[in-house]
Amino acid sequence: MNIDSKLLEIIVCPECRSTLEPQGEELVCTSCGLAYPVRDDIPVLLVDEARRPQ
Structure with missing residues (x-):
């Protein structure tokens, strides 16, 4: 994953x-735990597309 630090x-x-942290090919919320996919280095910040914590 190559997302600009800024x-x-x-x-x-x-x-x-809450803040998001890179983990593998996802951005994971530090509070609610939703994991948002990153496709072609573009974060997909849609709740419907996020993976729920297990």
């Missing part, structure tokens, strides 16, 4: 507004 500083979880 972009990672400003994007937040659309569900709870």
Whole structure:
């Protein structure tokens, strides 16, 4: 995954507004745990597309 660090500083979880951390090919919310996919280095920040924590 190749996402600009400045972009990672400003994007937040659309569900709870907490920070997101890169983990593999996903951005994972530090609060609610939703994991958003990253496709072609573009974060897909749609709650309907996110993987729920198990």
